[in-house]
Amino acid sequence: MIAAIWAWLTSPESWSGSDGIGARLLQHLGYSALVVAIAAAIGVPLGLWVGHTGRGKWLVSAANAARAVPTLGLLFALALWVGPFIPGKAAFLVPSVIALVLLAIPPILAGTYAGVEAVDPAARDAARGMGMRPAQVLWRVELPCALPLLWSGVRSAVLQVIATATIAAYIGLGGLGRFLIDGLAAGNYVQTAGGAVLVSALALVVDGVFALAQKVIVSPGLTGGGPAGSGRWGRPRVRREIVLAPGKPGEASGVVPTTSA
């Protein structure tokens, strides 16, 4: 079985053509990117607003509760209700995108909100007290400090969307889900299993890319790392100063090194 899956995954025929692995992979990535982009465009500003103003916290709870709705059921419902009003191929695309966006918003919203919420109140107070306007506090302090949690919200949304985008194939769309659905329908379990492997691999690779991106966009000051090239933590600085106290053994009398804090 494993050998058969490996053979399918590595054969050039499986990769070529408009229904080959290459094309399906790109479709899958395309759907996922579109969905995460829309979800981020909604979830990030909303999360920033809730975190910055402290208002509308119920939105975050409601979004989290909405995670209980099964995406597959939602997809069918949307396809039946909304589909007939949309012309052409979009009749299938729009319900899938909506269902997946609803899946992706909660982690992004919750991550963004939690990130802003977790900003040190003293830093926020100092920012205001030094004369930053509310928008400057948001962009220069709250958003950069919220990035680690915001970004992990995005990463978890990306993982979920890539894994769940397979269901779009149920209502006739492409993507890697086709291999699973068609494989099941045709009893081609090699193809089904191969599709599952591809989805997992794609999710892992994309998550890896996002993890690397995190290193670039998140300040090292927030992740405990030092500035590039330093790699060491602050040493207490030793300074010699006159201290009016008897000397210590082995040192010039009356002068003891004091650690300046």
Add this chain to the structure above:
Amino acid sequence: MIRFDAVTKEYPGGSVAVDGLTLTIPTGEVTVLVGPSGCGKTTSLRMINRMIEPTRGLITIDGTSVLDLDAATLRRGIGYVIQHAGLFPHRTVLENIATVPRLLGWDKGRARTAAMDWLERVGLSDELAHRYPAQLSGGQQQRVGVARALAADPPILLMDEPFSAVDPVVRQQLQAELLRLQAELQKTIVFVTHDIDEALLLGNQVAVMRVGGRLAQVDSPQDLLARPVDDFVADFLGRDRGIRSLSFTGMPRLPLHSERTLALGERPEQGSPRWMLVVEEGQPLGWVEPERLGSGAVELSDLNRSGVVAAISASPREALDAALSSPTGRGVIVDETGEFLGTVRASDVIALLEAERATS
């Protein structure tokens, strides 16, 4: 000059944080607001830069009401230091210090130059410039907080319990640094603390506030200790007021006694006094009892270091402490470089103080 004129801050629900505060904060001096928690001292401070808006009354800076100025513009012209420093964790030390200059629109180069300058002036090494706040100790963070507040050289500095979250040793260093900086800069500083000793040490003027946001007394540290207006102020000043007031009294010329000294490795002669002072290259190291020397020669391990050493320029309190803490009852007095000058007895200090009091 900052003036509070019948300023009241009431919160919805009727709780009163500050009640009819009238206070003049002179330019170029340190005014400390001190009082128990809930006395409205922080609220009063935060009303100066409009972090909190007064309900009634007028706050003016050099005659202009703070409410007539745009809040953000006002704040950029006033240094602000808070308890936990509140450094921006995602920015390096240098970027933190350059915050206000950048907000004021200075170009990057000028802001960086100013930031480097202030980093040094608050006693930090330029090695720290590119570290992040999480890599600094609490004391270092607070110094960066002070540098950040001073970076655009504002005439006024608001400090809200800036040293209360660091350990006592570091706090003392920071207080000394602040006094040194202030001697140089002569800013108008409003300093909030709940620690009366800190207030007496730092303030040119100390305003004691009581719970309910009312001002109890404003005076110089000396006058506060000498003439508390009521029991609340007297209690808040605490015990040991007589001793503590010696920190602020000028020291008359001390009558110094000479001492027979020994150097390390030296053997005392027969018939030496019970205690002798060990001095090496002019610097006092400690006392020894010649009779108890094990090997006969003075070694570091023979030294008694219990005595505190006071500088000749120190306050009567320090001179007295030197005498009282010394195993011989004779306090060691040194000059500014730590060189041994002579010893002083507690009775000498007391006699001087009493003579002083009799004539004043």
